[in-house]
Amino acid sequence: MFKSFSRKLKRSTVDFLHQLANTLEVEEEGKSSAKAGEFPNGPDSSPQGEAIAELSEDLSGPTANLAKPELDPGHGREMVTAINIQNVRNGASTPEEITAVESSQSNGNSHVAVVPPSVSPSADAPPSSSLDRSNRRRRRRRRSKENRASSKAPLALTTGLKTLGRSVSRFTQQPRFWLVFGFGLGAGVGTSALAWGFYQLETMTQVAISDVVTYAPPGTMTIKAANGATLQEIGNVSHDTVTMGKIPPLIEQAFIASEDSRFREHRGIDPQGIIRASLSNVQSGDVVQGGSTITQQLARLVFLNQDRTLARKLKEVRLAQKIETALPKDQILERYLNLIYLGSGAYGVADAAHAYFSKTPEELTLGEAATLAGVVPAPSVYSPRQNLELATRRRNEVLNRMAEVGFITSAEAQAAIAEPLKINPSPLKRFNREAEFFTDYILDELRAKLPEEELQQGGLTVNTTLNNQWQEEAQTILTNAVKKYGRWQRFSEGAMVAMDPRTGAIKMMVGGKDYQGSQFNRVTQAKRQPGSTFKPILYGAAIASGISPNKSYPNVPIDIGGYQPANYGDSYSGGNMSLRDALTSSVNVVAVRLLLDVGWNPVINLARQMGISSKLEPTYSLALGAWEMTPLEMTSAYGTFANKGIHVQPYAIQNVVNTKGEVIYKAEHKQTKALDPDSNAIMTSMMRSVVTSGTGRPAGLGDRQVAGKTGTSDEAKDLWFIGYIPQLVTGVWLGNDNSRPTNGASTTAAMVWGQFMRDVTKGIPVESFPAMPKNPDQRKPSIKAEPIKRRVKVLAPPSSPETDSQTTTDRPRRRRRTQTDAARPSNTQTARTTAPAPASAPSAPPRTVSAPAPASAPSTPSADAGLPAPPSARKSE
Numbered sequence: 001m002f003k004s005f006s007r008k009l010k011r012s013t014v015d016f017l018h019q020l021a022n023t024l025e026v027e028e029e030g031k032s033s034a035k036a037g038e039f040p041n042g043p044d045s046s047p048q049g050e051a052i053a054e055l056s057e058d059l060s061g062p063t064a065n066l067a068k069p070e071l072d073p074g075h076g077r078e079m080v081t082a083i084n085i086q087n088v089r090n091g092a093s094t095p096e097e098i099t100a101v102e103s104s105q106s107n108g109n110s111h112v113a114v115v116p117p118s119v120s121p122s123a124d125a126p127p128s129s130s131l132d133r134s135n136r137r138r139r140r141r142r143r144s145k146e147n148r149a150s151s152k153a154p155l156a157l158t159t160g161l162k163t164l165g166r167s168v169s170r171f172t173q174q175p176r177f178w179l180v181f182g183f184g185l186g187a188g189v190g191t192s193a194l195a196w197g198f199y200q201l202e203t204m205t206q207v208a209i210s211d212v213v214t215y216a217p218p219g220t221m222t223i224k225a226a227n228g229a230t231l232q233e234i235g236n237v238s239h240d241t242v243t244m245g246k247i248p249p250l251i252e253q254a255f256i257a258s259e260d261s262r263f264r265e266h267r268g269i270d271p272q273g274i275i276r277a278s279l280s281n282v283q284s285g286d287v288v289q290g291g292s293t294i295t296q297q298l299a300r301l302v303f304l305n306q307d308r309t310l311a312r313k314l315k316e317v318r319l320a321q322k323i324e325t326a327l328p329k330d331q332i333l334e335r336y337l338n339l340i341y342l343g344s345g346a347y348g349v350a351d352a353a354h355a356y357f358s359k360t361p362e363e364l365t366l367g368e369a370a371t372l373a374g375v376v377p378a379p380s381v382y383s384p385r386q387n388l389e390l391a392t393r394r395r396n397e398v399l400n401r402m403a404e405v406g407f408i409t410s411a412e413a414q415a416a417i418a419e420p421l422k423i424n425p426s427p428l429k430r431f432n433r434e435a436e437f438f439t440d441y442i443l444d445e446l447r448a449k450l451p452e453e454e455l456q457q458g459g460l461t462v463n464t465t466l467n468n469q470w471q472e473e474a475q476t477i478l479t480n481a482v483k484k485y486g487r488w489q490r491f492s493e494g495a496m497v498a499m500d501p502r503t504g505a506i507k508m509m510v511g512g513k514d515y516q517g518s519q520f521n522r523v524t525q526a527k528r529q530p531g532s533t534f535k536p537i538l539y540g541a542a543i544a545s546g547i548s549p550n551k552s553y554p555n556v557p558i559d560i561g562g563y564q565p566a567n568y569g570d571s572y573s574g575g576n577m578s579l580r581d582a583l584t585s586s587v588n589v590v591a592v593r594l595l596l597d598v599g600w601n602p603v604i605n606l607a608r609q610m611g612i613s614s615k616l617e618p619t620y621s622l623a624l625g626a627w628e629m630t631p632l633e634m635t636s637a638y639g640t641f642a643n644k645g646i647h648v649q650p651y652a653i654q655n656v657v658n659t660k661g662e663v664i665y666k667a668e669h670k671q672t673k674a675l676d677p678d679s680n681a682i683m684t685s686m687m688r689s690v691v692t693s694g695t696g697r698p699a700g701l702g703d704r705q706v707a708g709k710t711g712t713s714d715e716a717k718d719l720w721f722i723g724y725i726p727q728l729v730t731g732v733w734l735g736n737d738n739s740r741p742t743n744g745a746s747t748t749a750a751m752v753w754g755q756f757m758r759d760v761t762k763g764i765p766v767e768s769f770p771a772m773p774k775n776p777d778q779r780k781p782s783i784k785a786e787p788i789k790r791r792v793k794v795l796a797p798p799s800s801p802e803t804d805s806q807t808t809t810d811r812p813r814r815r816r817r818t819q820t821d822a823a824r825p826s827n828t829q830t831a832r833t834t835a836p837a838p839a840s841a842p843s844a845p846p847r848t849v850s851a852p853a854p855a856s857a858p859s860t861p862s863a864d865a866g867l868p869a870p871p872s873a874r875k876s877e
Contacts, residue, residue: 204311205318207303209326212335214659215302216459217347223439224461225468226507226654232439235458236341239429240350240360244334248361251349252333253407254373258398260294261405264329268295268320295320298336342375343383345428356384358426366408367416370398384423392421435471437511437521438464438652445653450665459659465505465652470498470760474510477759481734481752482513489744491719491734495522495631496756498730501639504648504669507728509632520737527614527628528718528733531746532586533711534625536683537637539583539591541606542598544679546781549686552576553590557795563620564795565592568712572797580686584694586710588624595623599786606783609674610647611636625711634722635731641684641707642724644770645675676782678773685772691723698751699723701758705769708753710746717741721749723757726767730757 172178220235233239242251256263262270274291292300299319304312323332342352352372353361359368374394375382384391396417403413433439442464446455454460478494486492498508511521520526543549555573557564565588572589582590595603600618607616614629616622632650640647649670656665675683687707690696695710699721708723719734719742732749735742773779 202318205303205315205322207319209322211659212298212302212323212327213331214459214661215335215339216659217339218458219456220458221455221460221462223442224463225435225466225471226464226505227468229434229468231434231464231466231468232436233430236347237430237459238338238348238351240354241338241348242334242350242361244330247330247334247337248364248369250364250366250369251337251361251372253402254366254369254398255333255337255349255376256294257402257405257407258370258373259292259297259376261401263294263333266293266324268322268324269293269317292316293320294336295323295332298332298339299323301336301339340376341379342372343379344385344425345431351428351430354426355428356423356425358424365416366412367395367399367419367421370402370416371395371421374398384421385425388421388423395421434468435466435509436515436519437523438466438471438506438509440519441509441511441521441524442652446656449653450656454664457658460664461657463654463657465500465507465654466509467507467760470508470756471510473759474498474508474756477752477755478510479513481748481755485744485748486734489742489748490736490740491742491744492736493518493522494732494734494752495526496730496732496752497523497632497635498728498756498760499635499639499650500727501642501648501724501729502727504636504639504650505654506650506652508730509652518737522733522737523631525630526733526737527630528735529628529713530625530634531711531713531718531720532588532591532625533634533709533720533722534627535583535586535591535623535711536641536687536709537607537610537612538595538598538603538623539579539686540641540675540679540683541602541783542579542594542785543682544606544675544781544783545598545602545785546779547579547594547597547785548777549579549682550777552578553582553593554794555582555587555589557797558589558593559793559795560592560596560620560790565589565620565624570798574797580689583686583709584689586695591623592620593792595620596788596790596792597785599788601786602783606674607637609672610640611649625713631731631733634720635729638708638722638724638731639729640674641680641687642726642729644677645673645680647672647674677770678776678779679782681770681772682776684769687723688769695746696721696723696750698747699754699757701725701754701761704761704766706757707769708750710750712746715741716744719744719746719749721746721753723750723753725757725761725764726769727764728757728761732756 217236220237221233222230222237223232223234225231230239242248260266260270260273262273266273270293273293278291296316296319299316300306300312303319304316338348338350340349341347342349344352344355346352346355349372350361352375353359353364353368356371357364357368364372371384371391371394374391374397375384377394381387382391382394399408399413399416402408403410442462446462474496478496482492482494486494493512494510495512496508496510497506499506509521509523511523511525512518553576555567555575555577557566557572567588568586577585577587577590579590579594581587582594600622603622604616604618612629612633614627614633616627619626621627636647636650639650649672651667651669653665654667655663658664684707687709688705690709691699691706696708699706699708704725706723706725708721711720711722712718717735717739720732722729722731724730730753732753734744734749734752
């Protein structure tokens with residue numbers, strides 16, 4: 001058809017050109033005749049007439065025998081030819097040349113008269129003036145000819161366009177033209193639309209097909225222990241999976257028969273399957289077969305949503321084709337079986353097999369495998385835990401389909417159909433959690449370290465520092481201790497944390513006796529008074545400032561501007577006591593005297609360098625641990641002593657890896673040099689004495705060297721022990737969330753510490769601490785002391801028998817409180833502490849809590865900054 005159209009168009013164009021040439025000749029003749037009447041002097045007055053007259057005049061002389069051309073104005077070409085002949089004649093020198101010119105013009109079909117060869121212009125040639133006039137006339141005639149040609153060009157173009165228009169008009173009146181034109185226009189528009197649509201589809205499906213292999217639903221996350229064990233799974237993640245190449249045959253056959261019987265033959269889409277599924281669904285009046293292939297469903301799971309739109313379906317088809325090109329069939333099937341939702345919160349066939357039948361995929365029977373495959377079209381409807389009858393009916397349809405495809409025989413299908421569907425449900429494994437206090441802390445740390453969009457991208461794996469075996473042992477030990485000792489010692493909660501002092505890795509974190517009863521993490525959220533466990537920081541600043549561990553202070557009651565610290569049990573030796581012995585026995589008056597010699601700022605600065613970030617103020621009670629801090633802070637500070645004076649910031653997250661295996665976060669081990677090695681070695685030696693011969697004896701580990709310190713706040717509200725070996729530091733706290741006084745002692749915390757450390761150190765090599773410097777009294781100070789110039793007034797020790805019977809016993813807090821005691825506020829001072837302390841040196845801080853504890857009654861604030869110190873600031877052990 002198009003060739004015929006082309007030939008006709010070519011033929012019409014040729015006819016048009018012939019008609020155009022003829023029309024031009026006719027118009028020239030007509031216009032020349034019409035213009036002859038415009039000149040009053042006759043036709044010779046026209047430009048053509050003038051040219052002919054001039055030609056006649058030139059030929060009248062020696063060329064009189066030349067035939068005169070016709071004076072027809074319409075024959076312009078004959079006139080011009082005659083003029084050219086005359087020009088040649090004038091320039092010729094012999095009659096032979098003139099005859100040759102005339103003969104060449106005659107052969108060219110020019111309409112000119114024949115000039116006789118006998119005529120010769122040589123005898124009667126015109127004069128030079130006559131030749132000049134002839135040349136001028138020839139130039140004028142040439143210009144006139146050029147002007148006429150230029151004036152006729154627009155006329156010829158207009159006439160040609162009109163002729164072309166008439167030809168086109170006649171051609172378009174034929175019916176076949178419009179048929180061909182319409183078909184061509186439709187084909188062009190359709191082709192353009194198809195090309196544009198394909199371009200748009202390709203643009204919308206520009207994705208990384210490799211994401212299919214690593215895909216995980218958004219918001220999913222897995223938190224793992226240091227040994228790779230799963231601690232918690234978050235989001236719609238598959239806990240158990242099937243592996244490519246090891247998919248049970250019954251599982252593969254059931255899903256292929258139900259969802260995509262030609263899975264091994266097609267390349268992403270199956271037109272036959274779509275037609276077959278549509279007919280089956282129409283005949284049954286229900287959705288019994290799916291039209292989408294397994295590859296299409298996988299593309300929808302990974303890249304698209306569940307919108308029922310044509311655009312989504314087209315993208316699904318195109319993505320399925322790309323997946324089939326990039327991945328083998330077995331890998332496509334493996335990813336599909338691990339991602340597909342199978343109802344009741346189960347994702348993947350492995351989790352569904354456990355949820356419905358408490359089995360692994362390899363243990364499923366034929367009927368059970370068909371049951372899982374039957375859930376796919378409508379998980380909320382066909383789930384056997386939701387509707388056993390519908391699930392059975394759907395199972396039977398899958399079994400019949402397996403027989404039709406040829407995976408099983410009809411007899412096997414009927415035998416499986418005859419069996420009743422029985423389920424044995426089990427809780428999903430992904431809902432199991434371990435180390436709940438620790439994983440909650442991990443989630444808080446993630447929010448602080450990574451932006452929300454990265455946390456929501458899905459499939460993150462968080463590798464932590466936790467030793468899950470230690471965690472389980474610590475949880476058991478603490479729960480049993482609270483249950484066993486808490487009844488008669490009147491404490492109801494506890495907390496434990498352990499870390500590697502060399503790396504800062506948190507190896508264990510128990511935030512309470514029972515996570516189900518209270519999710520309040522007392523390791524990181526509860527701020528408590530550390531009591532005497534803060535004294536090693538004070539002593540460390542003193543030793544680093546050049547003070548000898550052998551320096552002694554009198555163990556007598558003192559008064560510093562109205563502040564009167566008291567020893568635990570109001571017991572005073574009356575003589576001098578060395579710093580080593582004072583720390584071992586936890587003597588308070590010596591600690592306060594030492595603070596005066598060192599100064600507040602050196603102690604506070606050292607505490608900051610050792611990891612204490614809680615509020616610390618320059619008060620006398622700072623020496624006795626009156627300012628509150630978390631168990632994690634205190635344990636981290638003791639890690640500085642265990643690590644030879646180098647503090648390493650504690651951390652719990654080793655790294656975070658996305659689904660592609662890329663590390664998007666990695667822990668940084670921030671180290672700070674807090675103490676010089678010699679001062680640190682002296683402090684470790686002094687704290688070893690606490691364990692070997694002081695208040696921390698229950699923390700002994702036999703042949704291992706152990707250093708640590710006990711601590712008890714006023715009325716035994718807080719019971720502490722923090723100790724360490726070269727490879728591990730552990731902190732223990734016991735008490736009540738509402739700060740209610742207990743009847744316990746810090747030795748209980750030391751005993752709990754010893755139980756835990758004896759278990760976990762079985763696989764840790766025995767190491768020794770660095771030796772003491774040879775000349776501890778001759779050391780160069782690494783910290784500059786800033787002594788506090790305050791007058792210290794020595795008081796007489798209490799000697800009244802009545803007072804001794806009430807205040808000097810080993811456990812004065814265990815006695816029953818009288819009605820008078822019950823009416824007295826807990827922060828009431830004894831008779832000798834009524835004088836106010838200087839405003840510049842407040843004796844005790846107000847109590848603060850970092851996070852609301854699940855207590856029935858809030859704690860009572862301590863005395864204001866400018867008032868005398870409460871007992872907690874005077875008698876901390």
